[in-house]
Amino acid sequence: MAISSPALPTTAASSPRTRAWDSAWLIWIAIIAILFFLVVSPFVQLIATSFRSADSGAFTLTNYAAAYGRERYVEALFNSLELGAAAALLAGVFAVPLAWAVSRTNMPCRGLVRMLVLATFITPPYTGAVAWILLAGPNAGWLNKLYAFVMGADTGPFNIYSFPGLVFVIALYSYPYVFIFTSAALELVSSEMEDAANILGAGAWRTMRRVTLPLALPAILGGLIICFLEAIALFASPAMIAIPARFNVVTTQLFQFFGNPVRVEVAAAYAMPLLVVTILLVVIQRLLTRRKGFVALTGKGGERRPIALGRWRWVALGYALFVASLSVFLPYLFLLQAAFAKAWGRGFSLDNLSLKNFRFVLFEHATAAHSVLNSFLFGGTAATLGVFVALGVAYIVARRIVPFAGLLGFLCVAPFVIPGVVLAIGFYSAYAPPPLALYGTAWIMILAFTTRFLPIGYVNANAAIRSLNPEMEEAVRVLGGSRLTAVRRVVAPLLKRSLLGAWLLMFIPATRELSSAIFLYGPNTKVVSVMIFDMSEEGNFEYLAALALILQALTLPLLWIGQRAIGRDFMLRRSAA
Amino acid sequence: MSKLVLRNIARRYGPVEAVGDFSLELAKGEFVSLLGPSGCGKTTTLRMIAGFVPPSAGTIEMDGLPISSAESVVPPERRRMSMIFQSYAIWPNMTVGENVGFGLQVRKFPRAEIERKVDRILEVVQLGALKGRYPAELSGGQQQRVALARAIVVEPEVLLLDEPLSNLDANLREEMRFEIRRLHDEFKITTVYVTHDQSEAMVTSDRIVVMNKGRIEQVDAPQVLYARPRSRFVAGFIGRTNFLEGTRDGGDVRFDGFSAPAAAVEGANGTGTLLYSLRPQAIRLTREKRQGPALAIEATIAGRSYLGEYWDYQARPLGGSKALRVSTSPNTVFEPDSRVWLEIDPAAMVRVE
Numbered sequence: 001m002a003i004s005s006p007a008l009p010t011t012a013a014s015s016p017r018t019r020a021w022d023s024a025w026l027i028w029i030a031i032i033a034i035l036f037f038l039v040v041s042p043f044v045q046l047i048a049t050s051f052r053s054a055d056s057g058a059f060t061l062t063n064y065a066a067a068y069g070r071e072r073y074v075e076a077l078f079n080s081l082e083l084g085a086a087a088a089l090l091a092g093v094f095a096v097p098l099a100w101a102v103s104r105t106n107m108p109c110r111g112l113v114r115m116l117v118l119a120t121f122i123t124p125p126y127t128g129a130v131a132w133i134l135l136a137g138p139n140a141g142w143l144n145k146l147y148a149f150v151m152g153a154d155t156g157p158f159n160i161y162s163f164p165g166l167v168f169v170i171a172l173y174s175y176p177y178v179f180i181f182t183s184a185a186l187e188l189v190s191s192e193m194e195d196a197a198n199i200l201g202a203g204a205w206r207t208m209r210r211v212t213l214p215l216a217l218p219a220i221l222g223g224l225i226i227c228f229l230e231a232i233a234l235f236a237s238p239a240m241i242a243i244p245a246r247f248n249v250v251t252t253q254l255f256q257f258f259g260n261p262v263r264v265e266v267a268a269a270y271a272m273p274l275l276v277v278t279i280l281l282v283v284i285q286r287l288l289t290r291r292k293g294f295v296a297l298t299g300k301g302g303e304r305r306p307i308a309l310g311r312w313r314w315v316a317l318g319y320a321l322f323v324a325s326l327s328v329f330l331p332y333l334f335l336l337q338a339a340f341a342k343a344w345g346r347g348f349s350l351d352n353l354s355l356k357n358f359r360f361v362l363f364e365h366a367t368a369a370h371s372v373l374n375s376f377l378f379g380g381t382a383a384t385l386g387v388f389v390a391l392g393v394a395y396i397v398a399r400r401i402v403p404f405a406g407l408l409g410f411l412c413v414a415p416f417v418i419p420g421v422v423l424a425i426g427f428y429s430a431y432a433p434p435p436l437a438l439y440g441t442a443w444i445m446i447l448a449f450t451t452r453f454l455p456i457g458y459v460n461a462n463a464a465i466r467s468l469n470p471e472m473e474e475a476v477r478v479l480g481g482s483r484l485t486a487v488r489r490v491v492a493p494l495l496k497r498s499l500l501g502a503w504l505l506m507f508i509p510a511t512r513e514l515s516s517a518i519f520l521y522g523p524n525t526k527v528v529s530v531m532i533f534d535m536s537e538e539g540n541f542e543y544l545a546a547l548a549l550i551l552q553a554l555t556l557p558l559l560w561i562g563q564r565a566i567g568r569d570f571m572l573r574r575s576a577a
Numbered sequence: 578m579s580k581l582v583l584r585n586i587a588r589r590y591g592p593v594e595a596v597g598d599f600s601l602e603l604a605k606g607e608f609v610s611l612l613g614p615s616g617c618g619k620t621t622t623l624r625m626i627a628g629f630v631p632p633s634a635g636t637i638e639m640d641g642l643p644i645s646s647a648e649s650v651v652p653p654e655r656r657r658m659s660m661i662f663q664s665y666a667i668w669p670n671m672t673v674g675e676n677v678g679f680g681l682q683v684r685k686f687p688r689a690e691i692e693r694k695v696d697r698i699l700e701v702v703q704l705g706a707l708k709g710r711y712p713a714e715l716s717g718g719q720q721q722r723v724a725l726a727r728a729i730v731v732e733p734e735v736l737l738l739d740e741p742l743s744n745l746d747a748n749l750r751e752e753m754r755f756e757i758r759r760l761h762d763e764f765k766i767t768t769v770y771v772t773h774d775q776s777e778a779m780v781t782s783d784r785i786v787v788m789n790k791g792r793i794e795q796v797d798a799p800q801v802l803y804a805r806p807r808s809r810f811v812a813g814f815i816g817r818t819n820f821l822e823g824t825r826d827g828g829d830v831r832f833d834g835f836s837a838p839a840a841a842v843e844g845a846n847g848t849g850t851l852l853y854s855l856r857p858q859a860i861r862l863t864r865e866k867r868q869g870p871a872l873a874i875e876a877t878i879a880g881r882s883y884l885g886e887y888w889d890y891q892a893r894p895l896g897g898s899k900a901l902r903v904s905t906s907p908n909t910v911f912e913p914d915s916r917v918w919l920e921i922d923p924a925a926m927v928r929v930e
Contacts, residue, residue, distance in 0.1 A: 471666035477653040478627055478660040479680035479731060489679075493670040 028402040031392055035411045038389075038451040042426030043418070046275075049429040050268035066263075067270035076248040077273055080232045083167060083249055087231035088178075088224045090171035094323050095178035096220060101316040103183040104212075106306040108317055116324040118571055121176035122555060123327070124512040126236035126529065127548040128173040130536055131331030133240065134338060134545075136160040140345055142334055161245040169237050172327045174230045181223030181289075185216040191305045204307075218288040225285040229278055233419030235515040236529075240536050250274050251421050251515065258519055264428055271422045279417045338545035357546035368547055371531040372554070378442060378527060379510030382449035383457070383503045389450070390457035391465075391499065395491070398465045399473075412458035415451050420515030423452055428519060440522025448516045453506040460505060464498035465491075501566040504558055508571070512551065578641060580605040580767045581626070581735055586635035586645075588621050595621045596791045599635070603735075606765040608758075610778035613788035614814070619771045620739055622788075626769060627660055627737055628653035639734060659728035660737040663744065665720045667712040673699070673723050674708040680731035698730040701760070718749045725757070729764055736768045742777060754780040775815050779803075787811050803856075808930045812854035819860075819901045821853040821926065834897020835874040837923050844928035852929050857904040859925035862890060862911060863918045874919040876901075878911050892919055 053060040068074055101107040102114055135142050136158040144156025159165060189212055197207040235251040242249055248256075250273070257267040309316060338344035339357055346352045361368040390412060396402060397409040415423065427448045432439035438447075468491065476486035514529035521530050528551055535544040562570050579602040586599040596618040603609055611619035624630040626637060628650055637645035644651045659680065668676055674695055681691045699705045702722040712720055721741065728736055738757070742750045758781045761768055772778050778785045779799040787794040787802065787810070795802060795811045806812035809820065823830040823837075823845075830837050830845050839845035842853070866873050879900040880891040887907060891900035901919065911917055 469664050469666060471662040471664050472668060474627075474629060474653070475660065475662060475666035475668070475727075476679070477629075478656075478658060478737075479727070480654045480657070480683040481679075482654055485683070490668050490670065494668075 025402070027392070027396070031389070031396065031408060034389055035393070035408060038447060038454065039411050039414055042423065042430045042451070043414075045430035046268050046271065046422065046426035049265055049425075050272060052265055054263070054265045063265040063269035066266045067257075072248065073253060073270070076250055076253040079163075079242075079247055080250040080274070081277075083163070083170070083238075084228040084232040086167040087170040087174065088227040090167060091175035091178050091227045092220065092224050094171060094175040094327075095223070096182055097316070098175075098320055098323060099179045099182035100186060101309075101320060102179075103186040104189075104307055105309050105313065105316060107309060107313045107320070109320075113317075113320045113324065116320075116328050117176050117179050118559075120173060120324070120327040121571060122508070122559070123173060123331070123552070124236075124514070124529065124548075125170065125173045125234055126240065126514060126532055126536070127335070127552070128327070128331055129169050129237040129240045130532070130541065130544055130548065131335050132160050132165075132169050132172075133536075134334045134344065134541060135330055136165065161241055163242075163245070163247065166238060166241045166245070169241065170231045170234060171227075173237075174227045175323075175327075177226045177230065178220065178223035181219045181226070182216060185219030186212070189215050222285045222289040225281050225288075229281055229419070232274060232277065233421065233515065235421055235518060236533060239533070251419075254421050254425070255518065258425075264425060264432075267425050268429060271425055274419055275417075275422050278419055278422075282417045335545045335549060338542050339549050341542055344541055344545070357542045358550070361543050361547045361550070365543070367526055368528075368531055368543070371526045371528045372547075372550065374442075374525060375511045375527040375529065375551075376554070378445050378449060378525075379507050379513075381446045382453065382510050383507035385446070386450045386454050386457040386506045387461065387499055387503050390454060390461040390502065391495075394458060394461040394465045395487070398462070399470065409458065409462070413455045416455040418452075420452060420513065421519065424448060424516040424519035427451075427516070439520070440525065442525050444520050445517060445525055445527070448520055449510045449513060452513065452516055453510055456509075457502050457506050460498065460502035461495075464495050464502070467498075468494060497565045501562060501570055504562045504565075505571070508555060508558055511555070578605075579603060580607070580640065581769075582638040583622075583626070584636045584638070586622065586625060586632045586637065588618070588625060588630060589633045594791050596625070596632075599791075599793060601786060601793070601796065603767055603769070606767055608761050608768045608770065608781060608783045610770045610772060610782040610785045611788055612772055612775060612778040612785050612814075613794075615773055617788040618791035619773075619788050623660075623737055623739055623769060623771045626735070627658060628656050656735075657731075657733060658735045658737060659731055659733040660739065661724045661728050661741045663740045665724040665741075665744075667715075667720050667723050667727075669712050671711075672708065673704060673710050673712070673715070676712070676723055677727045677730055680727065684731065694730055695726075698726045701729075701763070702726045702756075717745055718753065721745060721749075721753060722756075725760060729760060729766065732764075733766060736766045738768065738770045740772055741770075742772070742774070750774075750777070757781050787814060789814075805927055806854055806929055809852060809854070812927070812929050817857055817902065819855045819857065820929075821855055821901075823851045823853060824849070825851070832897075833899050834876075834894030835872065837872055837921075837926070841923035842926050842928070843924075853926040854929050855901070855921065855926050857889070857902045859922065860892075860901065860903045861920035862892065862903055862905050862909060863920060864911075866918045867920065869920075870922075872919075872921045872923060874921065876917055876919050878913050878915050878917060881911070881913060883907070892917060894919065 050063055051059055051061070053062065098113065098117065102110045107113070133141070136144065138144065138159045138161065139155060141156065141158055141160065143158050147156035147158070148154060160169065193215070194207050194211055197211045198204075202210065232250065235255065238249045238252050239255065242252055250270070254267050254270060257263045257270060334344075337348060340354060341352050342354045342356070343352070363369070393408045393412050397405045418426070427444055428439065431437075431444055431447075438444035472490050472494070473483070473486040476490055477483065481489065512529055513527075514533060517527050517530055518533065521527060528547065532544055532547055532551075535541075535547065559571065581603040583599055583601045586596060587594065588596040599618075599622060601609070611622055613619050621630060625632050625645060628645060631650045632645055632647055634647055636643050639656070644656060668679075671679070677698060678691045678695045681694060686694070695708070696705070699708055702725055704719060704722050704726065707715065707719065712723065715723065724741065741757075742753050745753060754777050757770075761781070770778070770781055782799060784796060784798055785802055786796045789810050795807050797805075802811065802815055806815060806818075812818045812820070821832050823832045825839060825845060825848065826836065828839055830839050830842055830851060845851065861871075866875075874894045876892040876894045876897075878890055879893045882889045885907065888905045888909060890903045890905065890911065892903050893900040903919065
């Protein structure tokens with residue numbers, strides 16, 4: 001293999017092929033090592049820990065016995081499944097009509113509705129949950145007070161601290177997933193396909209039932225599955241709502257196993273059903289959205305005419321605004337009220353107005369301002385690291401530089417099937433003990449965030465590189481430039497925007513990530529999401545609202561940059577990879 | 578000495594043989610086309626010459642030195658060739674001037690000389706005014722000219738073109754054919770040109786290599802290829818033709834509806850079915866039988882199409898079952914079902930395999 005080729009008269013007599021081979025191997029090994037560290041080792045450690053005795057380290061099944069030995073532990077598992085199913089269905093009720101109206105009809109203000117879906121999407125679930133505690137808390141909640149005022153009753157009917165309340169709040173902040181999937185599919189059903197049904201004699205209703213809906217159905221189901229997975233993996237909303245309501249779900253139960261003393265072995269064992277269900281459903285979801293019939297949609301869509309709804313378009317808009325007021329208008333109105341109030345219960349009056357909450361969280365609180373910095377620092381580092389790894393792997397995969405490159409790509413997207421809490425337990429098992437002893441350091445948070453959002457980065461980097469004709473690089477090489485020259489002079493400049501987009505898509509969720517952070521933070525590495533969660537436990541809703549709004553305000557310029565760099569809707573389109 | 582020699586080149590992808598037993602020698606300054614239907618292995622061959630694809634067997638030599646073999650391959654960046662891609666591969670992040678100057682920059686020419694050479698080549702391809710533009714602001718034809726300028730300005734040992742005109746519209750394509758040949762006549766760069774379009778190959782090339790299923794069918798100058806195709810594939814691929822099946826019958830060869838003296842047609846000594854190619858232009862249509870050495874066959878007009886530049890008739894010999902296609906000038910008009918005489922020069926019938 002390593003025979004030096006007789007070089008051209010002007011070239012040195014070294015062996016170019018052998019050298020290229022070596023450096024490719026070096027990169028391969030480095031990337032393998034990084035991915036091993038980020039993905040493989042936590043995953044393997046998670047499983048190993050679940051079978052390891054806490055005392056002796058020997059193989060044991062006692063962790064599983066402990067994890068499933070009590071009825072209420074098992075009950076929490078079923079609560080999670082029920083919660084996921086109910087939340088996904090309700091999210092479908094919110095999202096599917098909206099998606100259809102926005103992408104296929106002449107409903108007025110479609111752009112505005114899209115913006116409101118985006119506003120919902122970028123609202124962290126814990127912020128939404130807090131807002132709804134203000135709105136629908138028993139007795140003191142605004143909706144209850146309004147009801148009592150209007151009806152002359154003593155109390156109102158709403159109680160957010162209940163199973164239906166939890167389902168409602170989770171559905172409200174995960175319906176954008178269904179919206180994204182459904183509208184993407186509907187936008188690919190061309191009017192010509194519907195025209196073809198019409199001309200053969202099918203009316204509007206039959207066309208919808210036999211053509212449009214079946215074509216979009218896999219995407220809708222895919223979106224519902226993502227919602228289900230989001231609901232069972234969520235930590236914050238259940239912790240804020242289910243625990244006061246005296247029931248547990250898997251994630252809150254896991255958190256209790258992580259309380260004093262930390263029983264990571266039992267937690268690992270208890271996390272297995274969550275992991276298995278997620279892997280299974282992700283596989284099903286992929287199969288659904290990759291079916292042949294669905295792939296056919298990705299061709300040229302042809303012309304798409306909006307369906308004229310007549311007077312019904314105002315009904316459609318009314319429904320959209322109703323959903324938006326539940327997820328955006330009402331919550332933000334009362335968050336603003338609380339953030340600027342001396343006491344949120346005293347209502348909207350001038351003498352209740354105050355900036356003291358902002359002053360307190362920004363300048364007086366011991367760690368609140370620092371937690372915001374931490375969030376942006378950890379998120380930024382994680383996103384940067386993630387973009388480099390994702391780009392490197394995506395390039396190696398796309399250009400087949402090393403054998404088995406596809407395996408590296410698989411490792412990059414694998415964290416997608418690991419819920420945040422489970423990932424955190426894996427990282428804890430792998431890197432909390434010596435020799436690394438990373439627990440409580442910034443690095444364990446950064447690395448966990450990197451892993452958690454690596455799939456988003458990879459999918460985007462991959463799409464960007466695939467959009468690049470390899471002939472662009474071949475043209476460099478045939479004119480005498482090396483592969484590195486090609487990457488430096490052509491690939492990198494052309495991908496600047498897409499990589500900025502990938503960075504933002506990793507960075508924005510990383511700044512608000514709670515479910516993995518809550519298991520991994522230490523005294524000096526508290527992030528803003530953990531801070532907000534702590535405040536909700538203490539009942540400091542005014543401070544909390546101020547901090548949550550600061551986080552949202554800091555996100556807006558990032559969204560603006562993203563929209564400038566890679567187009568409107570980039571959040572809604574690219575996150576649903 | 579030959580500039581470029583391909584010796585028994587082969588390329589397999591798993592069990593599939595993309596190119597097999599391909600041998601070719603290019604003289605210095607020669608323009609050779611690789612012509613064939615898609616999937617015939619022509620692009621794979623070109624990419625082996627460029628160094629992007631290592632051959633599974635055989636060797637490629639340039640100026641007598643091996644540059645590709647199954648064991649070792651000089652990478653593309655060290656072959657001092659240049660290539661024009663199907664997508665043009667103009668870098669959208671660089672101006673026209675930067676695109677064209679890139680190869681010179683890599684070759685470490687002094688800045689002033691780069692400027693001079695770039696300006697000159699842009700004049701040659703009539704893009705002098707567009708040096709500072711970005712590719713997105715150019716039309717398809719202008720991008721094509723940038724690609725040409727970028728490839729030629731480095732004065733490559735060999736210029737490779739991979740279906741460079743397939744993304745242009747018909748008029749522009751015709752114009753660029755002549756442009757490519759003009760640039761070749763001016764710079765005399767040894768050129769390998771891959772195309773599936775026979776007229777492109779015929780306009781530009783000194784010789785054409787017709788490929789089918791990874792193998793060479795025939796290598797010849799355009800006019801020889803057209804006049805004396807050696808295989809059924811070549812006869813059918815280059816231009817239109819009639820295939821005539823004949824059998825030896827005493828002193829004659831008997832065809833469908835007529836026969837010809839064996840002494841007058843080539844290769845009539847074989848046994849079994851003898852296959853001939855006869856171009857539609859080589860048949861004359863007349864109303865009356867005329868005297869002469871040509872075969873005269875009575876026929877009826879079974880169908881006709883008017884194509885502006887010529888009439889395309891289908892004439893069926895009396896007693897024959899299959900019609901022959903005949904091209905005539907646009908003002909030679911015969912009504913359908915009318916009786917005509919076909920005049921065929923037996924020497925125009927080319928025996929093919």
